[in-house]
Every structure is written in structure tokens, then in C-alpha cells.
Amino acid sequence: MTPPVRVVLVDDHRLFRSGVRAELGPRVDVVGEADDVASAIAAIVALTPDVVLLDVHLPGGGGAEVLRAILPQLPDVRFLAVSVSDAAEDVIGTIRAGARGYVTKTISGADLTDAVVRVADGDAVFSPRLAGFVLDAFAATDAPSIDPELDALTAREREVLRLIARGYAYKEIARELFISVKTVETHVSSVLRKLQLSNRHELTRWATDRRLV
């Protein structure tokens, strides 16, 4: 059996931290907690965890600030954003700052554990809402793209995202498309990379234009 995933919890609500701590299964080991940007950076540097569960709205600059401070020096630490906000601005902004996934705080303990393990393995975690945002953002493309490889989704990636948006788990997607779970993960990671690296300004503008829930 693989050793448990070492996790640092960053959230300014103590109740939420203790709730998550209690809910996460034995596959995850919470090694530290922090409640603002400064303490989060200190804890992550000191503990070098596998995964950081990062609240998007954080005193001292927000989750994106932690990402920008940590990723250049510790590129192997992986971040999973957790938030009550479903606003496109927050979701897209955090992903583009470097988080490898985004889940809402209403997620069940089992699903959160799965997500943490998946992010620790280097995969991306997309909630249905995030998948919807990505489809929407990449569909709204009238302007010619600068880098076709980064600025558009392949038909397969679109299919995978649609199924995620419809509430399918990776396993179900694999069965639906007659591909392996590993291939589904590859597609999602590729979408994540495009989402982070594409410099199409539409992405950011789209997100700020639509202050959607």
C-alpha cells in the first residue's frame, strides 16, 4: 500500500478545517494547517507536503497569492482549490495561478479524498461546474487564436469535459467513451494545461465578464 498523501490545509475557517480533517479518509494525512497567506507560505515551505488544500478566499491576498509565492520555489507541491464560491472569476483565476483542480466546499468527504489522491498523482480534478466554465470559455472564441495548439480544445477533450459537466466520474467516462481511465486523466490534464498556459485574453475577460455563480 502506498503511503498516505501528506496534506496541508489552508482555510481561514477553523470549523471547516476540523470538518475536513475528520472527513478525509486514511489515505490522506493532514500534516499542517494555516489560516492566512503568510502562515500558509511558512507552513508549506517548512513541511513540503504532497498536496495543499487551498481556500480561494484567504486573508492576506487570497489563494492565488500563495500559489504565486510557492510554485516558483517548490514546483512539486500540488494545489487543490476548495471554495464556497462558484464565481467564474475565482475558479478560472485560481486555476490559471497554478492550482491543479477545483472543488466546492459542499463536496463529500469521500469525493474530497479521491480528489486529493488524484491531484497527488499529478492528475487534474475538474468539478462539473469547472468543466462547464472551461467549455464556455473556450467556445466563446470569435477572435483568431494565437497558438492553435493551446487555444482550442480537441473534439475528444470536449467530449470528456461534457461528460464531467454531466456529472460522470472518470471511471464512467472511460466506460462511456471506450477508453481507459488513464486516457481520461490525460485528456483532463491536457485541458488543464491549456487553461493555464493559453494566453488568450478572452479567458480572463470571459471570466470577469461573467460573474456567474
Next chain:
Amino acid sequence: MVAGVARGLADHIGVDVLVVRALFVILAFGGGAGIAMYAAFWAFVGPVPTGPDDGGLAPRTVGHERRGRVGRDRFGDSGQYVALAAVAIGGVLAVQSLGLGLPGRLLWPLALTAFGAAVLWRQADEAQRTRWRSAVGNPRPRLVTTVAGAALVFAGAATFLAYHEQLGQVRNGLLSTAVLVTGVAVITGPWWLGTVRALSSERRARIREQERAELAAHLHDSVLHTLALIQRHVEDPREVQRLARGQERELRTWLYRPSSDQERDFGRALERVLAEIEDSQGVSIDVVVVGECSLDDRLAATLQAVREAALNAAKHSGSEAISVYAEVEPLKVTVFVRDRGKGFDMNAVPEDRLGVKESVVGRMERHGGKAFIRTAPGEGTEVRLEMELK
């Protein structure tokens, strides 16, 4: 015409402005009562703010009578000055005819002064009005009229003096007056500035206070109320879940979504329909909408079909969570309603059970759309609805 009193009254009591004006004129001939009334109205009744003011705040309650925007009148500002001049000349003639015996050389300077003063007073009036409205107009014309009015008063006073005194003395007098006026302006300047600043900061504070009160009212009506309900239902987790979920949705809408012109949007309508089901059935429904388009009768039918499908899932599947995904493409709209419940055997549904056949499949087909149901016992159910866009 002079200060907009007649128009204000007319607007307030709802009769033609000419009628009011005529009444004033008649009363004026009847011993001058009209003139007195007009003056009284002008002096004591505040103007009504016109147009959008600073964020819809308190001034709406101030003063009703004098909707004095003469500028909106056909005659415009110049008409008003003509009226003022007429009043001035009329006043002069009245004094003359009453035989108060003022010699002409004394009288015309006085009339000139009065006219200038009237312009200035009207100006102050206007300034007060523009403070209620957000001051959008450029201040140049106001400056011009102010200077012109002041010049008139000054000229009137100067001619008056010139007739009586030696011109040299007048020059000395004018000089000392100018020095005096400048001195007063320098002394009182900071005070005026301070007053203006105090006024604007007070207004800002009032806006903040208003916003805070609105927020408090909203939180009280919705969040506190729900929290109270939750405390009373601690023994019923399903009800607690339902209350919390409903409140969460409402608060999100209030926080993140601009309220304007979203009534006809398909995505918003879909969310509303599903929110009702969440509330009535106590399930949680995750809705993801990609793209947007406005509602028409075919999409309204699609919404009805979605509603039926989601209701079926909520009532019969046994699943606590339902996923709804809607995608608007240029030519069609596709909606998926999915649960992970117990599913059913399509062939085993008795013929007389109209639920799915009529309300979902039949409804879509009648409106030129399609519906597909994929289910098996133990596999959950997914309903796919497709409607082409016109």
C-alpha cells in the same frame, strides 16, 4: 416663467400650466394677491429634484411643489430672462404710475439693479437644484450668468451713484468696495470650501449607511430567518438540508448575479425551474449551463420536459443528488438530467403510466425536439433532451 412656480403647482395638482398662470395674473390684478402668493411659493417651497439623482437617496422626500426645471420648458432660459426683464419693467412702470414721483434718472438705475439681482437669485435657485441632481452640466453658463447679473447690479449701483456724486468719488467708492468684497471672499473662502466638503462627505456617509441598512435588511429577511428555521428542525436532517440549500442558492444569486434583464434567459429560467424542485422535493440538483440564449416557446416546452424528468428523478430514483447539464450550441440546445438512483426497466413500465412517455418524450416531440432515456435497473437514469433552435 420667472421662477417656475406656476409650472410646479400645475404639475403638482395636475392642471395645465397656463391655467395656473392665468389665475396668478387674475389674482395679481385683484389687489396684488397673486404677486404675493407667487413670491411666497417661490420663497418657501423647495424644488423637486428632477431626473436621476445621486443614487436614489433621500432628496426624493424634499419639497414637492416647485418642479422648477424651466430649462425643460419650450421657452428655455432666455424666455425666463425675458420674463424677468418684463417683471422689472412692469415694476418700474407700476412705481411710476402710482406717482411715487421718483425721477427717471434715479429709477432706471434701480430697475437695472433689481433685474441683475433677480438674475442672481434665480441663479442661486438653479444652483440649489443642480445640487440635488448630480451636477452633470458644465458650470460655464452658470458662471456667465452670475458674472452678468453681478455686473448689472454693479452697473445699476454705479449709475445711481454717478447721478448723485462726483465721478471721482464714485471711483474711490468702487475701489474700496472692490477691496472690501475681495477681503470678504478671502476671509470666508475656507469656510465655504469646508461647508461644501462637509456636505459631500455627509452624503457619502449617508450612501454607506443606506447600503449597510439594505444589507442588514436582506440578511435579516433571508439568512437569519433560515437559521431560525434550521434550529427548529434539528431532528429532521432532510428539512435542514433543504433549508440550507435553498438559502445558499438565494444568497449566491443575491451576491453574484446582477438582477437586470435575466428573466428571458434560458439558463436562468432552467435554474429557477430546478430550484423549485430542490425546494419541494428536498434533493440537491447541480446545474451546469454552457452558453446562453433567450427563451422561446420551444425552449419553454423543453423546460417543462426538464422539470418532469427532474421531478421523476427526485421522486422515484432514490438518489439524493441530480446532475443537470445544459449546452446551448448555435443550432440546438441539449439538456441532460442524470441521477445515480435505482434506474428502471424501460420495457417494464406499464402502458398506462403517462409520466415519462407523455410529459417528457411526447412533449419534446410535439415541439419538434427529441428525448432519449437511458436507464437500467441499478444503473441510474439519464434523460437527454434535444431541441433545435429556430
